[in-house]
Amino acid sequence: xxxxxxxxxxxxxxxxxxxxxxxxxxxxxxxxxxxxxxxxxxxxxxxxxxxxxxxxxxxxxxxxxxxxxxxxxxxxxxxxxxxxxxxxxxxxxxxxxxxxxxxxxxxxxxxxxxxxxxxxxxxxxxxxxxxxxxxxxxxxxxxxxxxxxxxxxxxxxxxxxxxxxxxxxxxxxxxxxxxxxxxxxxxxxxxxxxxxxxxxxxxxxxxxxxxxxxxxxxxxxxxxxxxxxxxxxxxxxxxxxxxxxxxxxxxxxxxxxxxxxxxxxxxxxxxxxxxxxxxxxxxxxxxxxxxxxxxxxxxxxxxxxxxxxxxxxxxxxxxxxxxxxxxxxxxxxxxxxxxxxxxxxxxxxxxxxxxxxxxxxxxxxxxxxxxxxxxxxxxxxxxxxxxxxxxxxxxxxxxxxxxxxxxxxxxxxxxxxxxxxxxxxxxxxxxxxxxxxxxxxxxxxxxxxxxxxxxxxxxxxxxxxxxxxxxxxxxxxxxxxxxxxxxxxxxxxxxxxxxxxxxxxxxxxxxxxxxxxxxxxxxxxxxxxxxxxxxxxxxxxxxxxxxxxxxxxxxxxxxxxxxxxx
Numbered sequence: 001x002x003x004x005x006x007x008x009x010x011x012x013x014x015x016x017x018x019x020x021x022x023x024x025x026x027x028x029x030x031x032x033x034x035x036x037x038x039x040x041x042x043x044x045x046x047x048x049x050x051x052x053x054x055x056x057x058x059x060x061x062x063x064x065x066x067x068x069x070x071x072x073x074x075x076x077x078x079x080x081x082x083x084x085x086x087x088x089x090x091x092x093x094x095x096x097x098x099x100x101x102x103x104x105x106x107x108x109x110x111x112x113x114x115x116x117x118x119x120x121x122x123x124x125x126x127x128x129x130x131x132x133x134x135x136x137x138x139x140x141x142x143x144x145x146x147x148x149x150x151x152x153x154x155x156x157x158x159x160x161x162x163x164x165x166x167x168x169x170x171x172x173x174x175x176x177x178x179x180x181x182x183x184x185x186x187x188x189x190x191x192x193x194x195x196x197x198x199x200x201x202x203x204x205x206x207x208x209x210x211x212x213x214x215x216x217x218x219x220x221x222x223x224x225x226x227x228x229x230x231x232x233x234x235x236x237x238x239x240x241x242x243x244x245x246x247x248x249x250x251x252x253x254x255x256x257x258x259x260x261x262x263x264x265x266x267x268x269x270x271x272x273x274x275x276x277x278x279x280x281x282x283x284x285x286x287x288x289x290x291x292x293x294x295x296x297x298x299x300x301x302x303x304x305x306x307x308x309x310x311x312x313x314x315x316x317x318x319x320x321x322x323x324x325x326x327x328x329x330x331x332x333x334x335x336x337x338x339x340x341x342x343x344x345x346x347x348x349x350x351x352x353x354x355x356x357x358x359x360x361x362x363x364x365x366x367x368x369x370x371x372x373x374x375x376x377x378x379x380x381x382x383x384x385x386x387x388x389x390x391x392x393x394x395x396x397x398x399x400x401x402x403x404x405x406x407x408x409x410x411x412x413x414x415x416x417x418x419x420x421x422x423x424x425x426x427x428x429x430x431x432x433x434x435x436x437x438x439x440x441x442x443x444x445x446x447x448x449x450x451x452x453x454x455x456x457x458x459x460x461x462x463x464x465x466x467x468x469x470x471x472x473x474x475x476x477x478x479x480x481x482x483x484x485x486x487x488x489x490x491x492x493x494x495x496x497x498x499x500x501x502x503x504x505x506x507x508x509x510x511x512x513x514x515x516x517x518x519x520x521x522x523x524x525x526x527x528x529x530x531x532x533x534x535x536x537x538x539x540x541x542x543x544x545x546x547x548x549x550x551x552x553x554x555x556x557x558x559x560x561x562x563x564x565x566x
Contacts (some may be wrong), residue, residue: 010550045383101213117193133551138226148340153344225425229519258425363487377524378550418453419454429445460497460501463494511547
């Protein structure tokens with residue numbers, strides 16, 4: 001074959017500089033870049049507003065010394081009582097998460113673009129998810145306590161309704177990314193929409209859905225601590241009583257038990273998520289560890305007769321045992337919570353009366369400027385914490401990624417650090433920081449920034465490990481160092497996922513900053529607690545409305561930037 005250089009068309013760019021100048025500018029991408037730069041600047045200004053003073057923190061070591069001396073020997077509740085509290089806490093968290101998992105299915109069905117009956121239904125599904133995420137679980141627990149009697153039921157309802165927001169959003173995103181082939185084949189065969197969903201959609205997204213539910217269960221366990229501040233039974237309520245009576249030794253003992261539970265739950269859930277996702281439908285991309293080897297021969301698809309008589313191999317036995325174990329855990333959780341089923345049926349008639357207490361929204365005796373300023377402080381805490389977390393998480397998350405860490409030992413240590421951080425509830429760390437450094441946004445910001453590293457660092461590590469290895473190999477072949485490979489190939493490919501994860505953390509931090517304000521971490525949470533304790537529920541509604549607006553703005557900005565960067 002002979003290659004002939006054809007002359008360039010008249011006016012066409014011929015030099016590299018001309019090619020660069022001739023490349024059309026994508027205005028949407030440019031606008032998204034400007035928006036990201038603006039958000040980074042906003043995070044810096046938020047740090048300035050929060051006024052994290054290093055000198056003041058160093059000067060507070062005397063407070064820390066006095067606190068340690070006041071704590072003395074850490075104590076725990078009696079063994080029998082402690083076992084009961086642990087079982088009750090785990091039970092209400094698991095029951096609430098299961099409730100959320102069930103409710104998330106119809107919401108995600110409506111919210112997914114490829115399963116929703118129409119645009120209006122999709123808008124409704126998305127709005128329900130955002131509303132569930134925006135209303136703090138402590139506010140939902142406050143309402144549930146008014147409807148139901150004191151016990152585990154208000155906590156179950158609050159956890160279940162609030163968790164629908166996150167689970168349905170991730171579930172809907174997974175539904176939109178399925179292979180449409182099986183669903184279209186069922187439709188061509190005359191299947192109904194329900195049959196399409198059950199047989200063509202659900203099998204593809206079930207592993208991802210279960211993994212999301214397990215991840216949400218970890219979050220709910222850490223968040224169950226705050227529910228004790230509105231009367232929900234469990235370890236959180238006992239810890240509140242201990243700290244309120246200045247019994248710091250007992251309070252920290254309960255906090256240590258909570259930390260151990262969170263770490264244990266995180267390890268179990270991570271193993272289960274890995275097993276579930278490992279048995280998901282094979283990816284179209286060959287795993288990095290298999291590249292360069294011969295692919296294993298795959299057996300032909302089973303016939304209907306073979307599918308009915310599958311052998312009980314190791315995989316099937318393991319999956320069956322895991323399924324029955326999950327059923328047993330849920331059943332034990334329901335038994336431990338001792339749910340008053342009759343009350344669950346009859347108490348719904350109180351909802352109109354309770355709803356009337358929350359309407360119309362009002363700031364009460366507080367000037368609007370005060371409430372708006374408190375909400376602005378909450379948003380500033382969220383931005384400042386997200387900025388600090390981002391910087392630290394990129395470092396720790398990169399070291400936790402298999403294709404970035406210099407050695408397996410470094411990766412293992414980084415993963416262990418991330419798991420340990422995720423096991424610390426933000427509320428417990430905030431309470432300790434408030435005792436040491438005093439009330440104010442500084443304690444809330446530091447608590448959110450530190451605890452956020454566990455979540456964002458893990459997401460970043462997973463995203464870096466999932467990038468295409470081709471560019472990394474090409475840069476390595478050219479003689480680049482490990483750092484140069486990371487900067488030139490790994491980070492650019494993972495940047496889109498990193499942006500999405502950071503927006504998710506910001507969305508989470510806005511709600512978490514509200515919760516930390518309840519214990520003195522600054523922001524609007526202080527007014528939420530005062531309004532609830534004073535039965536000024538119209539003020540609670542006004543505050544929730546402001547939180548909803550903030551979450552909607554972040555959600556809309558996140559969607560626009562991700563589409564623009566496409």
